[in-house]
Amino acid sequence: MDSMTMIAVASIVIAGITTSFGCMGPALAEGRSVATALSALAQQPDASSTITRTLFVGLAMIESTAIYCFVVSMILIFANPFWNHAIAQVAGK
Amino acid sequence: MHLSPDEIIFWQHGFIKLNATIVYTWGVMLLLVLGSKLITRRLSTGLKRSRWQNLLEIVVTMLEKQIADVGLQQPKKYLGFLGTLFLFVATASLCTVLPGYEPPTGSLSTTVALALCVLVAVPLFGIADQGVYSYFKSYTEPTIIMLPFNIISELSRTLALAVRLFGNMMSGAMILAILLTITPFLFPIVMTALGLLTGMVQAYIVFILASVYIAAATSEQKPKSGSARTAEA
Numbered sequence: 001m002d003s004m005t006m007i008a009v010a011s012i013v014i015a016g017i018t019t020s021f022g023c024m025g026p027a028l029a030e031g032r033s034v035a036t037a038l039s040a041l042a043q044q045p046d047a048s049s050t051i052t053r054t055l056f057v058g059l060a061m062i063e064s065t066a067i068y069c070f071v072v073s074m075i076l077i078f079a080n081p082f083w084n085h086a087i088a089q090v091a092g093k
Numbered sequence: 094m095h096l097s098p099d100e101i102i103f104w105q106h107g108f109i110k111l112n113a114t115i116v117y118t119w120g121v122m123l124l125l126v127l128g129s130k131l132i133t134r135r136l137s138t139g140l141k142r143s144r145w146q147n148l149l150e151i152v153v154t155m156l157e158k159q160i161a162d163v164g165l166q167q168p169k170k171y172l173g174f175l176g177t178l179f180l181f182v183a184t185a186s187l188c189t190v191l192p193g194y195e196p197p198t199g200s201l202s203t204t205v206a207l208a209l210c211v212l213v214a215v216p217l218f219g220i221a222d223q224g225v226y227s228y229f230k231s232y233t234e235p236t237i238i239m240l241p242f243n244i245i246s247e248l249s250r251t252l253a254l255a256v257r258l259f260g261n262m263m264s265g266a267m268i269l270a271i272l273l274t275i276t277p278f279l280f281p282i283v284m285t286a287l288g289l290l291t292g293m294v295q296a297y298i299v300f301i302l303a304s305v306y307i308a309a310a311t312s313e314q315k316p317k318s319g320s321a322r323t324a325e326a
Binding site: 049050053056057060063064067068070071074078079 | 253264
């Protein structure tokens with residue numbers, strides 16, 4: 001396998017694995033946080049605006065780790081510097 | 094399928110390029126400024142007011158209440174900066190209903206610019222509130238060993254702000270583009286609606302996070318409430 005093929009295979013495989021594993025952790029964490037927020041709402045309904053706001057801020061924080069994984073996958077697929085370098089070398093020959 | 098609106102170039106003259114990001118940013122700015130100018134031309138303080146003025150009042154009072162809820166003592170001082178953050182991101186995301194429009198926040202340039210504005214604004218508000226010496230001393234709390242970690246946390250939360258907004262907007266646009274090539278009619282509409290929802294949530298998140306950072310920077314003297322410090326990071 002020459003280096004171009006290796007770069008392509010590695011990028012494709014890792015891009016898929018990054019998004020799939022990167023979304024598992026945040027999904028579990030968000031599920032737990034919503035469950036806790038719901039039980040807190042059930043115990044104190046008049047604090048609902050504070051609880052809801054804190055819940056949304058917390059969800060955005062958790063979501064951002066999934067977004068980091070997604071951005072890395074996109075970079076690997078669309079803006080891959082190693083692939084661009086390999087292509088430039090082949091085109092230059 | 095492009096990664097960001099930076100790649101659509103409308104006009105180019107040597108080094109200067111007008112790409113889709115800057116043109117749509119100007120469009121959103123024009124919409125906000127013209128809209129506000131037209132609505133506030135004849136403000137009325139009585140019970141009889143136009144519905145557009147009512148709409149603006151609802152938005153402004155809601156934002157002010159949220160800023161006060163976060164813990165900032167004088168919401169009107171911060172309403173200009175924080176309100177603009179919210180309105181820009183919200184309008185940029187709402188305009189996706191217009192055909193041919195791409196949200197400028199889907200480009201890393203715009204989101205990094207907004208995050209840099211927050212990075213500069215937080216020390217400015219902190220110094221305006223506490224004075225230079227007291228604000229910089231707050232970086233060495235609880236001990237001087239924490240100084241590099243506090244600085245790193247400032248930079249990393251700015252980066253997180255930029256990448257979070259960019260990732261959310263870009264992923265919405267990209268999923269829409271992919272679905273359009275697969276199932277043209279039903280799913281893109283559903284995904285556009287989802288994109289609108291996440292756009293509004295992200296606008297609110299940027300607004301709340303910026304106000305929490307400013308609250309943390311301006312409340313060091315008063316007895317710390319747990320939420321301001323623990324909400325960082």
